[in-house]
Amino acid sequence: MGKHQYSTIVTGLPAYSGEWSYAQAAHLLRRTTFGPTKTAILAAAGQGMAASVAALLANQLPPEPPLNPGVTEDPFVAVGESWVDAPVDEQGTLNNYRVQSFRSWIFQQAMTDETIKEKMVLFWQNHFGLTFNGNARVRYMWNSLLREFATGNFRELVKQVTVHPAMLVFLNGTQSSANSPNENYGRELLELYTIGKGPQIAEGDYSNYTEDDVRALTRALTGWRIENINPQAPGLTPGSFFQSNRHDTGDKVLSYHFNNQVIQDAQEDEYKNVVDILLNELETARYMVREFYRYFVYYDISDQEETEVIEPLAQFFYDSDYDVAATLENLFSSQHFYDILNRGPLIKDPMNYIMSIVRPFGFDHVTDATLASDYLFYQRLYARVLDAGMDYLSPPTVSGWEAWYQAPSYHRNWINASTLQQRTRNTDQFTDIGLNGGGGVRYSIDFVGWIANLENPFDPNTLIEEITRILLPQPLVQEQLDALKDFLIPGLPDFEWTDEYGAYLSDPTNNMLFTSVENKLKDLFRAIFGLAEFHLS
Amino acid sequence: MxxxxxxxxxxxxxxxxxxxxxxxxxxxxxxxxxxxxxxxxxxxxxxxxxxxxxxxxxxxxxxxxxxxxxxxxxxxxxxxxxxxxxxxxxxxxxxxxxxxxxxxxxxxxxxxxxxxxxxxxxxxxxxxxxxxxxxxxxxxxxxxxxxxxxxxxxxxxxxxxxxxxxxxxxxxxxxxxxxxxxxxxxxxxxxxFNVTSLAVGGDTPLPDTPYGEELGFLRTSIGQANAYGAVVxxxxxxxxxxxxxxxxxxxxxxxxxxxxxxxxxxxxxxxxxxxxxxxxxxxxxxxxxxxxxxxxxxxxxxxxxxxxxxxxxxxxxxxxxxxxxxxxxxxxxxxxxxxxxxxxxxxxxxxxxxxxxxxxxxxxxxxxxxxxxxxxxxxxxxxxxxxxxxxxxxxxxxxxxxxxxxxxxxxxxxxxxxxxxxxxxxTDTQTEELTASVYPNPFASRINVSLVSDGSQAELSIFDVTGKRIELVFSKRLAAGRHRFFVDLENQPAGAYFVRLQMGTRTLSKRIVKSK
Known part of the structure; x- marks a missing residue:
């Protein structure tokens, strides 16, 4: 059992060699981060494609772990300290706040990360579709694994996932033994996590594997157990271990799809052999590359794209020994990725949507923010995304979110009357008053301060053009720009904006002038956020 | 009910x-x-x-x-x-x-x-x-x-x-x-009659690209999603x-x-x-x-x-x-x-x-x-x-x-x-016209305002020519009968002002000029 051999030298996709400027940089960042700032777009435009892609994929130190934001009743964790290694109480009271803290922390990462990492964590969160309803500490461990391998080696990730305590609980691996095998994980490993389920071509044969393969893999994976899954005393760490007497030591014969290979007993290393066998199939690379493609490019894959994009990129992924970073680098440096036809048609998922409202603006101006208010704010962001159809920590099924797998509509599944109304309520609330961080701290967007950093905020035309260039994936037509201007200065000539904005700037502490300008900007931004275009990336 | x-x-x-x-x-x-x-x-x-x-x-x-x-x-x-x-x-x-x-x-x-x-x-x-x-x-x-x-x-x-x-x-x-x-x-x-065009620019042409396709889908969805669209x-x-x-x-x-x-x-x-x-x-x-x-x-x-x-x-x-x-x-x-x-x-x-x-x-x-x-x-x-x-x-x-x-x-x-x-x-919606005498006009430093109250709520104020109210002389119910008020505008620059009197639903505005 071993790694596949490098059979051919392939170079992946044809490289992009066209103009590199604002539009290309913005496209790259829109697809790889949660709503880029003007500063980030300009920086990427300035440093060129190669450096920009490299920066997105650069290794990052793990972030500081989530903290106790203000719960004084936690006997194990002081306010401001992290709870990720701490025990819980029997009643689960402490766990409740820690789960909230964890939710906040995830959105804090999404808000602050300048690389692709958080986008990839969400990718894996969807890919594995895992929900863990227990201890926040285990949820954090799971999330940390996804973060560690965000752009790492897929082979190593799948191996660690296979014996992770959260997964052993989620898909019943801990209950699976030689005498009583549980196929749950073995099935999803094939169907969803690696090679993927193809059309049924015979009884129990799904093109890429058979029902017998499910049973064989299940037997090979027996023997793994969880421990300390809800530690209530210091010194105990949730984990997994191999229990030899629950392991099926017999030979496991695979189907013709795997050349009838035999998996022999390898005790606690056997699961690694299982993963290696699955990843030895090019079909696994194809399956994964299609998923990358749908996540980062567009859901509709034509026959031509299957041949010209998916196939070479899959080969690259395979030949790189499943190096995610290298493969994404290839994709993000390709002619195809910057093809104008691929710019703009991606419907934002709820997290992307919500983050793209707030992240371009930032909250640096909230100077009275505290740890507690930050956490409450991020918790509310989490809830907003949940309302819009995505409960980050609880994908609806093991398949993940429908919009990322359900043909033929795919991303359009994010959009319906209810979620659209929810999206509009969100944009209206963020535009009008923002979110409450408690203790009198309000996280509202500083539109007036923000436009001061634009190229020419005095001219309503350049102002609106630049705002839409930052927030929207494609330029608007003139008719739309004119319509937007009518929100800023309804029925007024252009110079009145120059006058009004100038009057405010010359008397910036005048609250009436500020509010007047802010109200007009709110009207404008409400309209921009209300554009159908704003749902696209 | x-x-x-x-x-x-x-x-x-x-x-x-x-x-x-x-x-x-x-x-x-x-x-x-x-x-x-x-x-x-x-x-x-x-x-x-x-x-x-x-x-x-x-x-x-x-x-x-x-x-x-x-x-x-x-x-x-x-x-x-x-x-x-x-x-x-x-x-x-x-x-x-x-x-x-x-x-x-x-x-x-x-x-x-x-x-x-x-x-x-x-x-x-x-x-x-x-x-x-x-x-x-x-x-x-x-x-x-x-x-x-x-x-x-x-x-x-x-x-x-x-x-x-x-x-x-x-x-x-x-x-x-x-x-x-x-x-x-x-x-x-x-x-x-066409609530699908609710979003701004909802009727601008769509390009024949995937972007245009998704945009069209979204515009239609947004129109249909408006909670009041159908009833309207x-x-x-x-x-x-x-x-x-x-x-x-x-x-x-x-x-x-x-x-x-x-x-x-x-x-x-x-x-x-x-x-x-x-x-x-x-x-x-x-x-x-x-x-x-x-x-x-x-x-x-x-x-x-x-x-x-x-x-x-x-x-x-x-x-x-x-x-x-x-x-x-x-x-x-x-x-x-x-x-x-x-x-x-x-x-x-x-x-x-x-x-x-x-x-x-x-x-x-x-x-x-x-x-x-x-x-x-x-x-x-x-x-x-x-x-x-x-x-x-x-x-x-x-x-x-x-x-x-x-x-x-x-x-x-x-x-x-x-x-x-x-x-x-x-119809004469204006009941008896409100009158008051303001003198002298032009004035040097202060004016006299003489008026006859009908007993209703009254307000007397002085505005400058830009609409700024520089003095609210009073706002109260005046006993019926003649009243006289002195308004000191000594500290105001020379120029034009308005005396505004409101009594009940009637108002009066008189332009006065402070001489140099």
């Missing part, structure tokens, strides 16, 4: 009588606000940009002085449409003149507020929020009404009791008048319009209002916007003051309103609908050098419909021989008194509730009638 009675009762029990300051957020339910069983409709006509009232409603008794200050703009006297001996409309306003002659138009002179702000944004905020000039209020005067009745909106709306939008803003933009504490109560509506379209299709309207966006919006009201939409408020009144330049055509941007705007306004009210009459809706214009400010008395006028102060406000008090409230603005370069039209009536009177008389609100929602007491003005149409030329 009769909801109306229920609300009335709740209102009687639960309303604080004292008016709260506006900056206190309205979180408590005030209950009996816009009555859901009442079928009255208010159509607000927003004249964006600041309408030149002096070129709209021309004071014939001031014609000579007006001509001295704005000769380049001045309409020939024989071109004007005389309404009364002293008042005339712009020659393009035949439609509104007909409404006047039919007793369906009331004009209130010199409408503004103390300390006129001449910023479009700020003054629009003041007019839409009904705040004081010095106060920042982010809710709208109608939005507060709706918000106090429905604090949880839009959660669980629409519902069985409230299937329709509270207010409709014709166009792409919701109306600031309907802004609640966190959410706007108006639905922006471009075309009630249904009502519009059930509605009717029986007269010809001019072919322009403004008239078309009014026509759509007629369809919606006649189709049974229960929205209480419609806001129709007509922009372009910011006539700093080319207000008139050089050498031909009857032509130009302002003339075209007034034509659009007047013809649209005439068609709309004719339609309401034909549809049998006259007793349910009134229209009211507003604009953030009037323009200055003197013309500028670009055939235009700059931001000013007060201006006339028009109410239309068979239920308005026809004729005039207030008197001609006083135009001096030589107006100060910054001089605007003096304020006679506070716009919030008009709002309050409309809320009380038209929406049948308790005066205490009106005060609470407006944030201060208001003077009830006779701007609405009992819907019994009479010929306005036979």
């Amino acid at each position: 009769n909801r109306r009675n229920f609300l009335r009762k709740a209102g009687l029990l639960g309303i604080p009588l004292a008016a709260a300051p506006l900056n206190v957020s309205f979180t408590r339910a005030l209950s009996t606000l816009v009555d859901p069983d009442d079928d009255k409709v208010l159509v607000l006509i927003q004249l964006s940009g600041g309408n030149d009232g002096l070129n709209t409603l021309i004071p014939l008794d001031q014609y000579v002085n007006l001509n001295a200050n704005r000769a380049a703009l001045m309409l020939p006297e024989n071109s004007l449409i005389n309404l009364t001996d002293n008042q005339a409309f712009h020659p393009n306003m035949t439609g509104m003149a007909d409404l006047f002659n039919d007793g369906k138009l009331g004009a209130i002179q010199g409408v503004g507020y103390p300390n006129q702000n001449r910023s479009h944004f700020r003054s629009t905020d003041i007019w839409t929020s009904a705040s004081d000039a010095e106060e920042v209020v982010t809710t709208g005067w109608l939005g507060r009404n709706f918000a106090s009745d429905h604090p949880t909106y839009p959660e669980n709306f629409p519902n069985e009791d409230y299937p329709d939008p509270f207010a409709i803003a014709m166009g792409s933009q919701v109306s600031q008048t309907c802004q609640g504490t966190g959410v706007n109560f108006s639905m922006a509506l471009n075309d009630p 379209q249904e009502r519009a299709e059930a509605g009717n319009s029986l007269v010809d309207y001019p072919d322009n966006g403004f008239a078309n919006a009014l026509k759509n209002v007629a369809y919606l009201v006649s189709g049974g939409l229960q929205s209480k408020v419609y806001v129709v916007n007509l922009g372009g009144f910011d006539t700093h330049a080319s207000q008139v055509v050089a050498g031909n003051p009857q032509a130009g941007e302002h003339a075209e705007l007034l034509q659009t306004l007047s013809d649209g309103m005439a068609a709309f009210h004719a339609d309401l009459a034909a549809l049998g809706l006259e007793e349910r609908v009134i229209s009211m214009t507003f604009s953030e400010f009037g323009r200055r008395i003197a013309a500028n050098d670009s055939l235009g006028t700059d931001h000013g102060s007060a201006a006339p406000l028009f109410l239309m419909g068979s239920c308005v008090a026809p004729g005039f409230l207030g008197s001609s603005p006083e135009i001096p021989e030589v107006a100060d370069v910054n001089e605007g039209v003096a304020m006679q009536y506070d716009f919030r008194d008009i709002y309050g009177s409309v809320l009380q008389d038209w929406f049948n609100l308790d005066p205490a509730d009106v005060s609470a929602v407006l944030g201060h007491d208001f003077v009830h003005l006779p701007v609405l009638s009992l819907c019994d149409v009479v010929n306005s030329t036979e």
